[in-house]
């Protein structure tokens with residue numbers, strides 16, 4: 001079959017859909033992939049002629065989506081349908097897993113969950129025009145009465161080594177570059193591919209060596225997955241590993257094929273979750289076979305001294321951790337994270353000690369704008385932030401409600417969010433409607449200008465200042481300070497013309 005896969009990840013890094021296209025190719029299907037790395041509209045976009053020809057001969061369109069790309073996916077789907085009304089469209093990915101019914105307003109079929117094998121089965125049945133197409137595992141569709149049917153899910157892939165490497169056959173890829181979809185080549189990839197988090201230098205190869213996460217934070221898709229897969233097996237085997245050899249081989253091949261990749265980003269939820277023996281084995285082979293700088297994400301409580309030391313010796317130069325809040329109440333009761341302030345401080349102190357011996361960066365992710373936290377909670381966040389060494393960088397995210405998560409259900413129940421057609425355009429966050437509170441402004445100021453003296457931030461966070469700040473009208477805090485004064489001060493302090501990096505929409509996933 002001739003299949004076209006569309007992916008919208010804005011950094012060309014999508015792992016799941018690349019594994020699926022590799023598998024389809026192994027089965028002899030003709031597969032092209034189109035990467036459309038930006039939020040935007042279809043209007044004005046020109047399509048490469050070779051791609052147009054491929055579309056003409058396509059038997060199936062597949063789209064891979066996170067929630068923030070729903071409207072983009074809908075737009076592309078409308079375009080495809082208008083030109084090729086007979087070609088079926090199937091959506092998959094995190095968003096399709098969480099909200100199949102909403103996705104079926106656009107797509108003919110949805111595949112839920114991790115579904116490599118079920119997708120092969122689906123394509124095979126579609127090709128054979130088989131009677132049992134609608135019985136394919138993981139498939140969701142609307143029956144003749146418009147009722148949602150969700151088939152049982154196949155078991156998660158436990159043996160990750162058996163899966164092929166992600167598809168980086170650039171000759172089969174097209175990329176949206178500006179307003180043109182062009183044939184991919186190394187130059188386009190080098191220009192648009194993700195760098196290490198917080199970095200704007202050379203592209204990094206993103207690799208996922210584990211699937212699943214030992215945490216179940218209430219704002220994360222993980223909290224939706226435990227209900228999607230309500231089996232004992234899922235709970236006991238939620239964490240699945242690629243072997244060290246296989247992971248290194250993948251990274252090695254990518255670097256050999258594409259010299260523009262200068263670094264490796266291990267984007268596992270928690271790289272430190274591996275046992276010490278495995279980390280040692282990894283470090284040894286990595287140093288010998290790859291020897292390039294690399295970054296990881298980690299849950300702070302997993303960072304143990306021995307593991308840290310061997311990874312730093314092997315070239316670890318960037319660690320991203322999720323702090324999220326300085327308030328234990330918010331972290332444990334609202335976000336359902338097993339992370340206390342003392343444990344976090346312990347991890348940061350350990351990292352600080354090692355910073356004296358090794359060159360590496362620490363990126364701390366924080367979540368603000370939570371409707372269930374009060375100014376005392378945010379005070380605790382500011383207070384904790386002041387205890388983190390100045391050399392660490394802060395990424396501040398506004399809390400976003402992703403479908404199917406625990407906080408999504410709670411926000412819907414309490415009437416805080418309303419689902420409408422365009423609500424996932426960026427990602428669903430309250431900030432758009434409310435703006436930051438006084439204390440969140442103090443925290444943003446500290447996170448953007450970490451060199452400001454601690455006494456100054458403490459003065460702004462003091463009780464009397466909070467009493468005054470809390471009474472300031474919305475227009476002073478958000479229209480005047482946030483929109484007009486703060487960007488000017490930021491630009492002035494950080495070099496003329498430098499724009500204030502906005503608080504990111506969507507919360508940190510790595511923690």
Ligand code: B12
Pocket residue numbers: 008009010011013014015016017019020062063064065066067068090091092093094095098111113114115116119194206208211212213219220221222267268269397402403504505506507508509510
């Ligand atoms: C690694 C990762 C990243 C990496 C790379 C992403 C990637 N590889 O796809 C990076 C760091 C770039 C990243 C960035 C972001 N991420 Co992220 N990320 C993850 C993480 C930790 C793992 C994702 C993963 O690769 N899983 C394994 C693969 C195999 O799964 P998969 O890609 O979903 O694919 C499988 C299925 O979904 C399905 N499938 C996928 N596509 C298709 C298509 C078809 C047609 C079919 C049939 C099937 C199918 O089959 C695949 C194979 O099993 C998850 C957390 C988690 N535990 O899931 C968050 C997660 C996906 N990220 C999330 C978010 C929000 C983001 C950001 C918006 C964060 C931000 N504020 O900037 C950005 C946006 C990405 C972008 N820049 O465009 C959210 C998405 C929530 C949602 N409902 O949309 C998640 C779920 C975390 C969370 N908060 O809940 N992320």
Ligand code: SF4
Pocket residue numbers: 213214215216217220221222223269299322508509510511
């Ligand atoms: S937010 Fe991070 S630590 Fe929490 S469940 Fe999701 S991936 Fe795991």
